[in-house]
Amino acid sequence: xxxxxxxxxxxxxxxxxxxxxxxxxxxxxxxxxxxxxxxxxxxxxxxxxxxxxxxxxxxxxxxxxxxxxxxxxxxxxxxxxxxxxxxxxxxxxxxxxxxxxxxxxxxxxxxxxxxxxxxxxxxxxxxxxxxxxxxxxxxxxxxxxxxxxxxxxxxxxxxxxxxxxxxxxxxxxxxxxxxxxxxxxxxxxxxxxxxxxxxxxxxxxxxxxxxxxxxxxxxxxxxxxxxxxxxxxxxxxxxxxxxxxxxxxxxxxxxxxxxxxxxxxxxxxxxxxxxxxxxxxxxxxxxxxxxxxxxxxxxxxxxxxxxxxxxxxxxxxxxxxxxxxxxxxxxxxxxxxxxxxxxxxxxxxxxxxxxxxxxxxxxxxxxxxxxxxxxxxxxxxxxxxxxxxxxxxxxxxxxxxxxxxxxxxxxxxxxxxxxxxxxxxxxxxxxxxxxxx
Amino acid sequence: xxxxxxxxxxxxxxxxxxxxxxxxxxxxxxxxxxxxxxxxxxxxxxxxxxxxxxxxxxxxxxxxxxxxxxxxxxxxxxxxxxxxxxxxxxxxxxxxxxxxxxxxxxxxxxxxxxx
Numbered sequence: 001x002x003x004x005x006x007x008x009x010x011x012x013x014x015x016x017x018x019x020x021x022x023x024x025x026x027x028x029x030x031x032x033x034x035x036x037x038x039x040x041x042x043x044x045x046x047x048x049x050x051x052x053x054x055x056x057x058x059x060x061x062x063x064x065x066x067x068x069x070x071x072x073x074x075x076x077x078x079x080x081x082x083x084x085x086x087x088x089x090x091x092x093x094x095x096x097x098x099x100x101x102x103x104x105x106x107x108x109x110x111x112x113x114x115x116x117x118x119x120x121x122x123x124x125x126x127x128x129x130x131x132x133x134x135x136x137x138x139x140x141x142x143x144x145x146x147x148x149x150x151x152x153x154x155x156x157x158x159x160x161x162x163x164x165x166x167x168x169x170x171x172x173x174x175x176x177x178x179x180x181x182x183x184x185x186x187x188x189x190x191x192x193x194x195x196x197x198x199x200x201x202x203x204x205x206x207x208x209x210x211x212x213x214x215x216x217x218x219x220x221x222x223x224x225x226x227x228x229x230x231x232x233x234x235x236x237x238x239x240x241x242x243x244x245x246x247x248x249x250x251x252x253x254x255x256x257x258x259x260x261x262x263x264x265x266x267x268x269x270x271x272x273x274x275x276x277x278x279x280x281x282x283x284x285x286x287x288x289x290x291x292x293x294x295x296x297x298x299x300x301x302x303x304x305x306x307x308x309x310x311x312x313x314x315x316x317x318x319x320x321x322x323x324x325x326x327x328x329x330x331x332x333x334x335x336x337x338x339x340x341x342x343x344x345x346x347x348x349x350x351x352x353x354x355x356x357x358x359x360x361x362x363x364x365x366x367x368x369x370x371x372x373x374x375x376x377x378x379x380x381x382x383x384x385x386x387x388x389x390x391x392x393x394x395x396x397x398x399x400x401x402x403x404x405x406x407x408x409x410x411x412x413x414x415x416x417x418x419x420x421x422x423x424x425x426x427x428x429x430x431x432x433x434x435x436x437x
Numbered sequence: 438x439x440x441x442x443x444x445x446x447x448x449x450x451x452x453x454x455x456x457x458x459x460x461x462x463x464x465x466x467x468x469x470x471x472x473x474x475x476x477x478x479x480x481x482x483x484x485x486x487x488x489x490x491x492x493x494x495x496x497x498x499x500x501x502x503x504x505x506x507x508x509x510x511x512x513x514x515x516x517x518x519x520x521x522x523x524x525x526x527x528x529x530x531x532x533x534x535x536x537x538x539x540x541x542x543x544x545x546x547x548x549x550x551x552x
Contacts, residue, residue: 043476063479069471125469128481155488169488179478187480194490 011112014039015104018047020067021184023207024415024422025054028080028097030238033257035101042180044070048108050119053080060177060204061085063187065122067178074118076107087122128152161193162396170198177204181246181403183412186387197402200394205387206412211235211373213418218371219378222364225321229351229358233270234260235374236304236348243341243407249280267352274345283338290397291337291405297393298335302376302383305409308343309335315372315379321365325357337401340408375414385413496548500540507536 015038019029032038032051041047050071056064064085068077077084077091080100084091094103110116129152155169176187185207191198212231217223237260244253255276259269277283293301298309306313310333316322317329330346332339357363365371370379377383389411394402415422475482510532518525543549 045476060479066471066474066481067476067479069469070474070476072468072472121469121471123469123471125471127470128474152482152485155484161491166491168490171486171488171490172483173475173477174480174483176478176480179480182478187478194493 007112007114011109015049015108016041016047017049017051017104018044018067018071019180020050020052020056020064020178021180021207022052022054022056022082023185024210024417024419025052025081026184026209026238027419028053028100030241030257030261031097032101032104033241033254034261038101038104045072047071048075048111049104050075050077051080051104052077052082052084054207055082063177068119069121069123071119074111074116076111076116077119078103078107085122088119091119159191159193159198161196162198163196168193174203182206182406183387185412188390192399195399197394197397197399200391200402202387202390205385208413208415209375210415210417210419210422211375213420215371215373215378216418218365219368221368222321222366225325225358225363225365226355228365229355230265232374233265233348233351233355236344236351239407239410240341240344240348243404244282246403246407247282247285249282252276252280252282265352267349267356270345270349270352274349277345283341286337286341286404286408289334289336289338290401291340291393291408293335293389293393297389300384300386300389301409301411302386303374303410304343304347305335305340306376307347308332308340313377315370315377318370319365319367321358321363322354324363325354325361327354337405337408344408373414375410375412378414382414385411387411496543496546500543500548503536503539503543507533 014036017032017038017040019032019040021029028051029040033040044050044067048071050068052064068085077088078100079091079093080097081095082093084093092103092107094100107116111118155171159170160167170191170193172189172191174187174189176182177185182188183206185204186202187204189199189201189203191200212234214223214228214231218228237256241253241257241260244250244256252273255273259265259273262269293305293309295309295311298306299311299313302313307330310331312329312331314329316327319327328350330343330350332343370377372378373383375383390406390409393405397405475486511529514525514529518529
């Protein structure tokens with residue numbers, strides 16, 4: 001009886017969802033983050049529902065199976081704009097973004113009341129390496145050194161610590177592609193010594209990001225600058241949301257996201273956000289001077305990262321429409337994590353200022369042979385994917401510094417499809433207003 | 438007698454604690470191996486996590502103990518200080534001087550620099 005009472009209580013609690021961010025699946029989670037009653041958790045161990053949004057390339061299906069099997073029973077899966085794994089053919093698939101929160105809540109309620117069975121385990125219940133009965137005492141070990149407790153070899157690869165040369169064991173792991181603190185799709189082989197990153201080898205590039213269709217239209221003909229600049233501000237605010245969530249500033253993260261989805265996005269809202277960011281210590285958190293890009297790397301990273309390192313490259317200064325609005329190129333000098341966020345926030349403010357001005361004067365872009373995307377200049381060629389620069393940048397940093405550096409860099413390639421084409425949600429201010437009420 | 442009572446109290450408390458833990462777990466099998474693996478976003482660890490690494494706050498804790506010892510001896514000293522007069526002041530001065538040598542040494546070694 002006690003158990004049924006507990007499960008009734010559990011069914012009423014908010015729905016713990018572990019997000020698997022697939023190809024072009026990011027947008028669905030922005031909406032869910034703003035939906036009350038749904039909690040996006042950072043570990044599958046805390047979740048009841050695995051939500052896979054967007055396609056997952058076949059070579060990452062094994063990784064997806066591993067994540068799937070790490071949810072504690074009973075759990076369910078929901079596939080949004082994504083093909084379920086072959087073994088889960090009967091799993092629920094959904095393509096309508098509006099129905100997502102409702103479907104999640106229904107599944108959770110059914111799961112807790114026992115109406116719906118748990119998703120089947122996909123991997124065999126076997127230790128990763130055989131160990132039982134092996135070794136001197138049947139514990140898998142082989143003497144003092146070089147043992148394989150529970151089937152995994154002990155760390156024996158001793159390398160000098162990068163910080164002070166103290167030689168100790170280092171731990172090598174493969175991270176990603178579904179680790180919530182990394183950009184979606186990014187996977188890397190990382191060697192850690194304590195909390196220090198000894199080496200970082202990027203194995204899989206992050207998934208391409210879809211831009212709003214306006215940026216594509218700007219390559220075909222004049223588009224209103226007001227709309228283009230608002231789209232840019234939205235993009236940067238979404239990135240800020242990710243970084244704030246990573247920093248543990250959940251309320252501020254939601255505020256940034258609400259601003260991004262606010263149809264009346266104004267300078268005033270961003271000014272309030274900036275003040276709160278100052279007070280929360282977000283800039284101090286990233287102000288250790290870490291993650292500094294040298295000149296060449298900053299140029300490769302492009303966009304905000306390049307301008308934060310002092311490169312004066314911005315297609316907008318080439319465009320007559322922007323010149324008419326008195327566009328001034330903003331740069332920073334330091335090129336580190338804090339400088340990138342200062343630059344991002346200044347650019348958001350600048351974009352909104354330009355948007356307000358352009359709206360008033362109905363100014364359009366003049367040149368269509370290039371466009372300044374939020375990711376960098378798109379002229380003759382796309383901003384290139386640059387995730388391999390992490391291999392040189394991150395070693396020597398402590399874990400928290402490395403993660404905040406990673407969040408401040410926008411390295412994913414651009415998708416050839418626009419947000420609207422990839423089934424990305426339209427701007428839904430309804431959700432924002434609902435949760436604000 | 439009192440010890441026996443205490444023994445029973447401990448026995449009942451431990452028994453109750455174990456019972457409460459056992460009751461909901463009695464029909465639950467161990468989670469399968471894939472679920473018990475560390476969560477790395479789909480990746481796998483190459484080595485076992487039983488590795489030695491440096492506890493970076495270790496010198497800080499030693500330093501804390503140095504200061505704490507100082508305070509610990511100063512409490513009884515403060516009680517007899519008025520009674521003993523100058524002698525107590527000298528003795529404490531010597532004790533602090535020896536202890537501060539340790540702190541000066543730690544300073545030279547860069548303990549106060551937070552890494």
